[in-house]
Structures are given as structure tokens and as C-alpha cells.
Amino acid sequence: MAEAVKVIVRCRPLNERETKLNCKVCLDLVEERGMCYIKKPGSQDQAPKQFTFDGAYYTGSTTEQIYNDIAYPLVEGVVEGYNGTVFAYGQTGCGKSFSMQGVDNPSTQRGIIPRAFQHIFESISVAENTKYLVHASYLEIY
Numbered sequence: 001m002a003e004a005v006k007v008i009v010r011c012r013p014l015n016e017r018e019t020k021l022n023c024k025v026c027l028d029l030v031e032e033r034g035m036c037y038i039k040k041p042g043s044q045d046q047a048p049k050q051f052t053f054d055g056a057y058y059t060g061s062t063t064e065q066i067y068n069d070i071a072y073p074l075v076e077g078v079v080e081g082y083n084g085t086v087f088a089y090g091q092t093g094c095g096k097s098f099s100m101q102g103v104d105n106p107s108t109q110r111g112i113i114p115r116a117f118q119h120i121f122e123s124i125s126v127a128e129n130t131k132y133l134v135h136a137s138y139l140e141i142y
């Protein structure tokens with residue numbers, strides 16, 4: 001049986017400010033194994049700290065990919081009457097809004113929220129003999 005809770009990590013590219021400051025990426029991901037390694041910049045002798053997740057998405061990943069892997073099966077369950085939650089957690093500027101609300105262009109980076117809405121309403125539009133009630137609320141915790 002699939003796990004009830006899945007935790008994935010997404011790494012965003014360095015932004016303009018970080019690039020100008022000559023910041024270095026201190027993270028390595030092995031996407032196919034959900035592994036994440038954090039290395040201390042400049043330290044050769046210290047082994048990187050290692051973490052394992054249900055999914056690991058590096059800087060080139062798209063929200064489309066993440067939606068299909070993680071959110072799609074969850075929303076399918078919701079349409080069948082199960083509860084589901086997608087929760088974005090991380091420090092300021094790490095990419096929560098980018099993943100959840102997303103951007104229209106490129107369309108591969110459209111967010112999880114608009115994708116879920118489209119998915120739900122498309123499923124409802126083709127469902128037969130079932131009446132759905134959709135209730136929406138929005139909460140951002142600071």
C-alpha cells in the first residue's frame with residue numbers, strides 16, 4: 001500500500017542576487033533515489049550530510065513533473081472522496097509560492113493549485129451520476 005504521507009524536496013536555482021554574490025550551491029540530489037546531500041562549502045574532509053525523501057527534484061525540475069508524480073494521485077483520491085493535503089514548507093524565498101501558485105510561462109511551471117483546480121473540475125465534468133460539492137478556502141501561515 002502507498003504511504004499516507006509523502007515528503008519531497010525541491011531545490012530552486014540560485015537567484016540573481018545569489019549569483020552576483022558568487023554564492024555556491026551546497027546541495028547535491030540524486031533524483032532517482034530521492035537522496036539529498038548537503039556539503040559544507042570549502043570542506044574537503046567532512047562527509048556531506050545525507051537525507052532521503054520520497055522524491056527529490058533538482059533545479060531543472062518542473063512543477064508539471066512534481067504534480068504528476070505527487071499531486072495527481074492525491075487529487076484522484078480526493079475526487080473519489082478521500083482527504084488529501086499538499087503542504088509547502090520552507091524558509092522565506094525558497095520557492096513555496098513558485099511551486100504552489102506558479103507562473104503561467106512556461107506552462108510546465110504552472111502551480112500545483114491551478115493544476116489541482118483544473119484536474120478536479122475536469123474530473124467532475126466527465127463524472128456521471130455523481131453530484132460534487134466543491135468548497136474552497138485559502139490559508140497562508142506566517
Ligand SMILES: Nc1ncnc2c1ncn2[C@@H]1O[C@H](COP(=O)(O)OP(=O)(O)OP(=O)(O)O)[C@@H](O)[C@H]1O
Pocket residue numbers: 011012013015059090091092093094095096097098099
Ligand atoms: N524552481 C524554481 N525555478 C525558478 N525560480 C524559482 C524556483 N523556485 C523559486 N523561484 C524564484 O525564487 C523566488 C522566491 O520564490 P517564492 O516567492 O516562491 O518563495 P517563497 O518560499 O514563497 O517565499 P516567502 O516565504 O517569502 O513567500 C521567486 O522569484 C521565484 O520566482
